[in-house]
Amino acid sequence: MLRMLLFLAAALLEMCPLGLADDHYKAERMEMVAKQIRSRGIRDARVLAAMEKVPRHLLLDRSLWSRAYDDHPLPIGEGQTISQPYVVALMTAELRLSPADRVLEIGTGSGYQAAVLAEIAGEVFTVEIRKGLAERATAALAKLGCKNVHVRYADGYYGWNEQAPFDAIIITAAVNHIPPPLIKQLKEGGRLILPLGSTVFYQTLTLVTKKKGGELSVEQKGEVAFVPMTGTARKR
Secondary structure, three states, rough: OHHHHHHHHHHHHOHHHHHHHHHHHHHHHHHHHHHHHHHHHHOOOOHHHHHHHHHHHHHOHHHHHHHOOOOOOOOEOEEEEEEOHHHHHHHHHOOOOOOEEEEEEEOOOOOHHHHHOOOOOOEEEEEEOOOOHHHHHHHHHHHHHHOOOOEEEOOOOHHOHOOOOOOEEEEEEEEOOOHHHHHHHEEEEEEEEEEOOOOOOOEEEEEEEEEEEHEEEEEEEEEEOEEEOOHHHHHO
């Protein structure tokens, strides 16, 4: 009997390596949510639960694991960063997602924002212009078991027309205007959030709601600093 129990335990260890690796950082995640997110006024229970659950460190290089839950962005290669946890939570909360929603993300990066969205929305479609990042994020999200996330290597300026319309769109790179194709791909009543403004210094986190007839309602949510969107956005 003891031999059988040891065999079953060994099998479980082999099947669940991510969960076991993640256990070491559970306390750090809980502290991150309590001190960086909930204390700053975010109360959406589903967003808080997603931030507590998603293992941010597993979407970073191992050399950065000890800093994964710090209150600032971190590098992910190719001149890009993973956003500060609070900003990820804020942008997610502002979209007011429901379990049936289909979300488009522009700028997959490490895949962390997509993984958080996947805990809340029905389906997540994410576009990354850098092939290396797209490939790494695809592999990382698959290991995490994010079966409702679809990654595409392409210029996010044009969205993902074949999967449109979307209930919500999130842009995770600085842009000085809202790409028209994304407005077209947003449903009436849908919400789009992005860092809008200078792509060199700071931007204004901006929430856009598409009303009946295509009219746009715009709300400003504070100052942020994102790396610039590349590709077509940089040429416009």
